[in-house]
Amino acid sequence: MSGRILMLHTGGTIGMERSPQGYRPMTRFSAIVPQHMATLSGLPDYDLIELAPLIDSANLLPSHWARIARTLRTHWNQYDGFVILHGTDTLAWTASALSFMFQSADRPIILTGAQIPLLEPRSDALANLGTALILASSPANRGVTIFFGGVLLQGNRSTKSSSTDFQAFSSPNAAPLARAGISLPSQLPAPPTGPMPNTHIDTLDDHAVTVLTVYPGLCATQIEALTQAPALRGLILCSYGTGNLPDADPSLLQALARAVESGIVVVNRTQCAQGSVVHGTYATSSTLERIGIISASDMTLEAAFAKLHILLALHRDPQQVRVQFRIPLCGEMS
Incomplete structure (x- = not known):
């Protein structure tokens, strides 16, 4: 070099x-x-x-x-x-x-x-x-x-x-x-190591992943309209608190379940700047786990979005993507 x-x-x-x-x-x-x-x-x-x-x-x-x-x-x-x-x-x-x-x-x-x-x-x-x-x-x-x-x-x-x-x-x-102050540190923390080598990806599908922020009044028809996009393979939900979604309307969760069954990988991430999604803290988030929605833990939105894009480019099988998404690959989650 x-x-x-x-x-x-x-x-x-x-x-x-x-x-x-x-x-x-x-x-x-x-x-x-x-x-x-x-x-x-x-x-x-x-x-x-x-x-x-x-x-x-x-x-x-x-x-x-x-x-x-x-x-x-x-x-x-x-x-x-x-x-x-x-x-x-x-x-x-x-x-x-x-x-x-x-x-x-x-x-x-x-x-x-x-x-x-x-x-x-x-x-x-x-x-x-x-x-x-x-x-x-x-x-x-x-x-x-x-x-x-x-x-x-x-x-x-x-x-x-x-x-x-x-x-x-x-x-x-x-x-x-x-x-960086008056001097620069001479000893930096060791970088996180991952289970996979450098990933050669020649192309990424710009439309493979989308993001939906949960808000008061969100309904099943809005989820269905979003998840019917032909190129969509991944959806990130930005939910409340530790991963909560409204469950008073059963059709909303049913729409998410249909999306998972169709092969869309659905990830649950908190809207909060700090903290983590913990499925099971409340009953509403336990339901998400049962229908196949996976937790983003404490990843940033940027990291969850990028990770899902990369995994979808590497794997055609949605279940393989779900398995890999749960694994810390390069220090992106605690």
Whole structure:
């Protein structure tokens, strides 16, 4: 290996500039970054490449994850670490997906970005990018992580929790891996290991998984309309508390049971930022277990969504997906 870091620019606020219509991607970003990075000392050597076309964070699709993964695999043996520049809106979703696609990564894959574009006053871009590069050059740091706002987080335990703060990401059910103060930590926690090697997935079906938030008044016809989509193979329910759904209307649970019987993998995740789904705490959640709905434990929505997508791409048998989903693959749940 060359001892260099590959910086992969996928899009996002960090590489945007002002226009009459608002921020838009700048065309000369790859030339501007080295000029700004030259103002910092002590950085490792790096190369910068850009995806073409760039991805607007809000337009991210699961199929983009396969595209990013292919780019990393193409350059894997040429670099000691990777820094991915990504739009903040869906950065945690991509970090979660890559964690399942690179479960046994022996080098760092660090995602970062900015709340304010690189060229704007008070931009947080250089601080995030400079530290991410240094962390990516450390042999003590492996696996998929997020560095943002001075904090290093496990990628598949993270979520965007603020649209305005420089510390935009948090890890509700897991402690941060490290905080960057005056000095950087020299000993980071060992990365979680999974039972499967790096997963080569060439394509992902953008429409295979959907999400339904449970709310007062949810009825069976709405579930049936959602689960009759031809491409749908997975459904994530965002339920109340420890995994509760309304059970006063039997037709609602019957609609979910029919979805499971049809081969749709249904996952139950709490709406709460902190805590876990525990089937059996209340009678309503016990019913879900009986009809074949599986618990997401304390996974973030991003991790549950990405994990379900990856497993559905690997397995045609819904029961095999259900079995694998319950197993912690790379530290995504407690």
